Amino acid sequence: MQDKIFRFVLILSAVVIPIIGGGIIYSLTNDAASAFKQFGFWEFIFSDDWNYTPGNESYGALPFITGTLLTTLLALIFCIPFSLPVALFVGEYFRGRKVATILSTVTDLLAGIPSIIYGLWGFYTLRPIFMELNLSPQGSGILTASFVLAIMIVPYAASLSAEFIKMVPADLKEGAYAMGATRAEVIRRVVFPTAGSGVFSAYILAIGRALGETMTVTMLIGNTNQIPTSLTTTGNTMASIIANQFGEADGLKLSALIAIGLILFLITAIINLIGKILIRRAQHV
Amino acid sequence: MESIKDPILQIKDVSIAYGNNKRAVKNVTADVAKNTITAIMGPSGCGKSTLLRAINRMHELYKAIHVTGEILLNGENVLLMPPTEERxxxxxxxxxxxxxxxxxxxxxxLAGYILNGIKLSRAEKDEIVERNLRNVMLWDEVKDSLTKRGTFLSGGQQQRLCIARSLALQPDILLMDEPTSALDPIATKYIEDLLVQLKNEVTIMIVTHNMSQAKRISDYSMFMYLGELIEYDDSSVMFTNPKDERTRSYLTGKMG
Amino acid sequence: MVRDKNLQIRIFKNRLLYIVVCVFSALTAIPLLAILGEVLVRGWKQLSWTFLTEATPNAFEAMMAMSAGDPMPGGIANGIVGTFVMLLVAAVIAIPVGIFCGICLSEFKGNWFATVVSYITDLLQGTPSIIIGIIVYIWVVVPMKGYSGFAGSVALFIMMLPLIIRSTEETMNILPETLKEAGLALGGSYWRVMLQVMVPSAFGSIFTGILLAISRVIGETAPLMFTALGGAAISWNISRPMSAVPLMIWEFFNDPNLQSLIWGASLFLLTFVLCLNLLAKRIQKKWKV
Known part of the structure; x- marks a missing residue:
């Protein structure tokens, strides 16, 4: 009897999760409906108009979708030259040694820093440097935001990649060494091909994080509502436009922002799902 | 062998099947005598552990396992009792x-009492702990560290603690699934001596890989092969004059 | 024997990779040191007892102090109280629900329901925090007709839940099966064995998971912006708008009069989060299952 109650409680608490998940999709869709109805689904996605003068309201998500994709892509490009060496350092070269523990602690702490503090650091320290280097006139913009975003996702990409690099069986590597391969060749020919799908999934998950990152980007991207034309121009991402304008929005604009939220949610959900499926596959090899 | 009088446990036509109709134990029938040690031997995968675990209904933790037949404890079918009481x-x-x-x-x-939600007075607890730790010859070694966690004990001491834990509930039967296979020879010897002493209080059924262990401590022996009970006899008979060819080749090391 | 004419080049490449890996790995430490250094240097001067015990000054007080060249009055106590209260409420709900759900996932592993729940948990874990903010706005703020600390708690609860579920599930999965069997073999009932043997055995790791979940959500700003909103007075009432330390940093960032309070608040938040993080790691090492 008590066992039945216990099992019931277990299942009851597990049911909370699908309720939240389903609820998110339902509520976002429900509240985004009036924007989609007004402008049409595809028109909303492919319009670059963001005009909230009353009577002349017109909203489109394209500038923010491009802003998000652009910052994420740039962040990924900036992140790889650092996260890959860290993963090799921790997972292969100094595996299990004290220096590796220290470096993992460093990346763990990097992952722990709240995004608003990254934003402050980017704004007060990096932005003047970018201006000094003549990289961009105001210092803020796509490039600055992507750069800080890259630092933020290094820990995620690196620690998970390192896990998969550690899992490469020693006898495979020994086999290659025994034939006279150098360590660099073992890494290229044995470690990466074996750990490849896992490392790939780590980057997919890192992309998932970068897509939804809000505060840092909001503080650094410059917040303008047009499609970015170059890396140094300002812009907005889906997350940053919501952060900036949700507070004072109502009516159609609120619905448009929620519609952007829905698009962001679906994109990150798909990316994360792909990442998790790849990880589960990689772990079961 | 002459039939066992007044058996404490009767296994009647027990078969155990895994989900896909693979039968791990096939129509085993045997009576177990009170206050004896019965050893169950056989090569890996012969179903001996499966049979033992079915007696304690451990199979019910896993959905796909199905038991048919009857297992009677003092004439009462254990498969129909509430599992907690049975265990x-x-x-x-x-x-x-x-x-x-x-x-x-x-x-x-006291874990058995704690996990059954049975309240005991302090004196009762002290008495149970001391009696059972003495029973397994562990009392003198741990009486000063009763409040420490059991994990610092040696493997053999830990196993004796686990035996004490089971005995504390005063069971009729004690099932042992290769209890010494993770222990060194000295600790093994200690446990074996202990089992021989304990049989005055409890009936023991022990699954073992180790033929000489079975020979040393058991009164009766079962030999299982491919899920069937091939031979069941007095250990003295079984080890000197096995009737079945398969038992003979197992005991002489040609099989397993 | 096969002769290798490129041996020199190969050895050089091998060296090069080693050096590149070491140099670039070392470079990743720079942002950490830079951020810690900057926050410490700029925030150190602002920390004082009153900074931790008084509420935010209003714009007028701040302006007066600025023009007179006085040190900025007031502090971040309203944010500290808000963070504490919202986190407490969120944790009180999230911990039991998360642990039970984690047990459920590990016990019913392979079952279709558990698989679905497990995927949705991953999905929630990856959901951008700003979306959680929107959703709680729709679910709590709109029906309750106002921003509130409670709405903030709900947002933090949704963020913590998947983290606690995952750590519980993973720990329960690596506990040896024989532990459960031993408990049941003594005739213990299922729920007693789970709650008195399994959960205590897993407790160290679950506790680490809880600490990490707290350290993750404590620095979150985005989900609180449209839920708890923020407030200038010290308030313990969760049915009213409430402030939180990260929310205050955001306010200070946007208010030219209050910029001098940014770094003190950041130092406080950063110290708290990173200490919690290190503590969790320490415990994890010590209480490894």
């Missing part, structure tokens, strides 16, 4: 010593 009357000791890591030694001995 209190039939104890089990596992291959690897597994004292509960979050409980101290004292509570580990």
């Amino acid at each position: 209190r009357r039939i104890g089990m000791v596992f291959q690897r010593p597994n004292p509960f890591p979050t409980m101290n030694i004292y509570d580990n001995v």
